[in-house]
Amino acid sequence: MGEIVNLRMARKRKARAQDEKAAGENRLLHGRSKAERSVTKSENQRAEAAHEAHRRERPEPGEDR
Numbered sequence: 001m002g003e004i005v006n007l008r009m010a011r012k013r014k015a016r017a018q019d020e021k022a023a024g025e026n027r028l029l030h031g032r033s034k035a036e037r038s039v040t041k042s043e044n045q046r047a048e049a050a051h052e053a054h055r056r057e058r059p060e061p062g063e064d065r
Contacts, residue, residue, distance in 0.1 A: 032040075
């Protein structure tokens, strides 16, 4: 005779494995470490500051452009 298998637990185990596989694929596609995000953020801030520093006329408060 074979081993007794609880089908409910087997289905849940299979679903967890599929979810973990999908999560791993998403981490590869979309995931970035906190360090990478902070580097990108600081680079964007630095570029924005350099761009604003070269503005010819500074807009007055309350003025759009």
